[in-house]
Amino acid sequence: MALGRAFSVAVRGLDGEIVEIEADITSGLPGVHLVGLPDAALQESRDRVRAAITNCGNTWPTTRLTLALSPATLPKMGSAYDVALAAAVLSAQRKTPWRRLETVVLLGELALDGRIRPVRAVLPAVLAAKTEGWRIAVVPVDNLAEASLVDGIEVGGARTLAHLQAWLNGSAPLVDRITGAAPVPEPHADLADVIGQSQARFAVEVAAAGAHHLMLTGPPGVGKTMLAQRLPGLLPALSESESLEVTAIHSVAGLLSDATPLITRPPFVAPHHSSSVAALVGGGSGLARPGAVSRAHRGVLFLDECAEIGVSALEALRTPLEDGEIRLARRDGVACYPARFQLVLAANPCPCAPADPRDCICAAAAKRRYLGRLSGPLLDRVDLRVDMHPARANAFSAASAEPTARVRSRVTSARNAAAERWRPHGYTTNAEVSGSLLRRKFRLCNTAMQPLRTALDRGPLSIRGVDRTLRVAWTLADLAGRASPGLDEVGAALSFRQPGAAR
Amino acid sequence: MTTLTRAELGALGERIATDHLVGLGLRVLARNWRCRYGELDAIAVDPGTHTVVFVEVKTRTGDGYGGLAYAVSEQKVRRLRRLAALWLAEQDRHWAAIRIDVIGVRIGRRRTPEITHLQGVG
Numbered sequence: 001m002a003l004g005r006a007f008s009v010a011v012r013g014l015d016g017e018i019v020e021i022e023a024d025i026t027s028g029l030p031g032v033h034l035v036g037l038p039d040a041a042l043q044e045s046r047d048r049v050r051a052a053i054t055n056c057g058n059t060w061p062t063t064r065l066t067l068a069l070s071p072a073t074l075p076k077m078g079s080a081y082d083v084a085l086a087a088a089v090l091s092a093q094r095k096t097p098w099r100r101l102e103t104v105v106l107l108g109e110l111a112l113d114g115r116i117r118p119v120r121a122v123l124p125a126v127l128a129a130k131t132e133g134w135r136i137a138v139v140p141v142d143n144l145a146e147a148s149l150v151d152g153i154e155v156g157g158a159r160t161l162a163h164l165q166a167w168l169n170g171s172a173p174l175v176d177r178i179t180g181a182a183p184v185p186e187p188h189a190d191l192a193d194v195i196g197q198s199q200a201r202f203a204v205e206v207a208a209a210g211a212h213h214l215m216l217t218g219p220p221g222v223g224k225t226m227l228a229q230r231l232p233g234l235l236p237a238l239s240e241s242e243s244l245e246v247t248a249i250h251s252v253a254g255l256l257s258d259a260t261p262l263i264t265r266p267p268f269v270a271p272h273h274s275s276s277v278a279a280l281v282g283g284g285s286g287l288a289r290p291g292a293v294s295r296a297h298r299g300v301l302f303l304d305e306c307a308e309i310g311v312s313a314l315e316a317l318r319t320p321l322e323d324g325e326i327r328l329a330r331r332d333g334v335a336c337y338p339a340r341f342q343l344v345l346a347a348n349p350c351p352c353a354p355a356d357p358r359d360c361i362c363a364a365a366a367k368r369r370y371l372g373r374l375s376g377p378l379l380d381r382v383d384l385r386v387d388m389h390p391a392r393a394n395a396f397s398a399a400s401a402e403p404t405a406r407v408r409s410r411v412t413s414a415r416n417a418a419a420e421r422w423r424p425h426g427y428t429t430n431a432e433v434s435g436s437l438l439r440r441k442f443r444l445c446n447t448a449m450q451p452l453r454t455a456l457d458r459g460p461l462s463i464r465g466v467d468r469t470l471r472v473a474w475t476l477a478d479l480a481g482r483a484s485p486g487l488d489e490v491g492a493a494l495s496f497r498q499p500g501a502a503r
Numbered sequence: 504m505t506t507l508t509r510a511e512l513g514a515l516g517e518r519i520a521t522d523h524l525v526g527l528g529l530r531v532l533a534r535n536w537r538c539r540y541g542e543l544d545a546i547a548v549d550p551g552t553h554t555v556v557f558v559e560v561k562t563r564t565g566d567g568y569g570g571l572a573y574a575v576s577e578q579k580v581r582r583l584r585r586l587a588a589l590w591l592a593e594q595d596r597h598w599a600a601i602r603i604d605v606i607g608v609r610i611g612r613r614r615t616p617e618i619t620h621l622q623g624v625g
Contacts, residue, residue, distance in 0.1 A: 027621060027622070028621060028623075028624060029575055029580070029605065029621060029624045030573055062573075063621075
């Protein structure tokens with residue numbers, strides 16, 4: 001019976017599902033029938049597979065060939081099924097099908113001469129194969145570094161279809177997994193380069209220690225962008241599970257490089273201010289692909305000139321800011337991507353933005369309209385707002401400011417203290433802690449709560465604002481090395497929420 | 504051996520195919536039945552299953568253009584089906600079933616012509 005079977009993985013969003021591929025050769029007029037909801041790229045794989053098989057010295061069946069991908073209702077897209085399709089066809093042509101194919105998942109795109117080309121989303125696919133209990137994953141040799149990140153499953157790289165065939169016959173080994181290639185930390189911009197701006201530097205330090213959102217306003221050239229770019233350097237390296245999460249997202253987005261398969265540093269994503277909603281939160285036809293918020297997962301999303309960004313794009317950030325994930329519904333289904341990022345906004349105070357705010361010539365209405373694009377609900381989620389002023393003193397001093405390394409050690413100890421405190425409740429940073437926990441179990445003394453109560457009574461602070469202020473206060477206490485925030489910390493945290501001229 | 508013209512080659516192939524059908528125990532009703540829409544190469548009856556079989560014969564001396572296997576396209580099968588319907592409409596007999604077959608005759612590779620018989624293509 002001419003039936004061949006191979007297995008591959010379909011990746012939807014970040015979840016993988018095993019796809020069984022069957023090839024059936026029967027008598028009939030010659031033709032290839034591909035069933036199982038393939039998209040355009042997969043329809044074309046018929047021609048690629050055929051050319052690759054004939055160019056590797058095999059024959060293509062001159063009868064009716066039915067290729068079925070199951071589950072049949074799952075829409076399948078992309079070229080990653082080529083290798084599995086080819087293996088199923090070759091297996092169907094043999095007298096006895098390869099036993100090995102029953103325990104292997106195959107990934108990869110075929111070139112017409114039989115080379116196996118790299119594909120996207122190998123990491124989530126191999127992870128899915130591992131959780132489903134598969135023993136071996138065969139990936140393109142160019143994706144091997146990425147696939148090797150997954151432990152608990154045998155990983156092998158195949159160069160060509162002939163190479164894979166030889167392995168299935170038991171006559172040649174696959175390329176071994178790549179281990180131990182420690183990724184080199186890329187050099188970050190140093191905080192010592194920023195002149196003056198002690199308050200803003202402190203705000204950046206607090207933001208790094210507690211993973212709080214940050215907004216910097218000020219005239220052009222005072223160092224808003226410089227400070228924001230130095231924030232990722234203050235953050236600690238990602239833990240192993242976080243690295244895998246971030247790497248999986250980048251793998252789905254097709255952004256991984258061969259040199260650094262595993263992303264261990266927090267990503268820094270700075271979309272241009274003309275970005276659309278789809279570019280920011282993710283989108284695309286069929287099944288949505290991750291956008292800037294997901295690429296910045298566990299890292300920093302920096303929106304420079306945020307007053308120039310379209311209102312709809314900014315407002316789309318609200319839900320991911322609160323939920324830490326984003327669900328995008330498109331024609332082929334709902335994709336859910338994690339999006340727990342740290343938001344950093346930077347803006348000028350007004351359209352004309354002279355070096356000294358006193359020289360401003362904007363009409364009052366223009367000024368109001370400019371920062372008024374940042375809506376209340378969005379700004380309510382930003383814990384730290386800092387007005388930056390031009391530094392005049394010490395602008396030419398030779399003494400350099402505090403370097404990144406020293407600030408980072410403080411940030412790390414503060415983060416460790418916070419992680420230790422919240423571990424029983426399942427949180428790692430102050431910014432994630434739920435409001436009820438802050439108000440009940442970790443309630444502050446009455447004197448410390450007094451400024452918050454006043455602000456709430458008088459109206460400028462929302463209930464969520466109270467929670468957020470408390471989180472910042474805990475971070476300030478962690479940085480100061482105190483067990484719990486006192487009046488000073490709460491006051492300072494509140495002052496970060498109420499800058500004089502932000503609106 | 505003399506070189507055959509295309510028409511002679513086709514006729515030779517059809518004769519070989521008819522012999523093949525008779526060898527299988529089928530009774531040939533008509534050959535080269537024509538109407539304004541085209542031609543059916545052979546019409547045969549399988550007495551065992553009382554099936555009428557419409558046969559398209561393809562004769563080749565080379566393997567160009569994908570060889571014999573790819574000579575019958577989807578369009579050709581559709582035409583065969585329509586011609587079969589026209590032929591059946593002219594008859595006053597009835598059959599239990601109908602079938603469309605393709606017989607490929609490859610001449611020149613071996614001493615005896617090679618026959619490939621595909622049953623039930625449309």
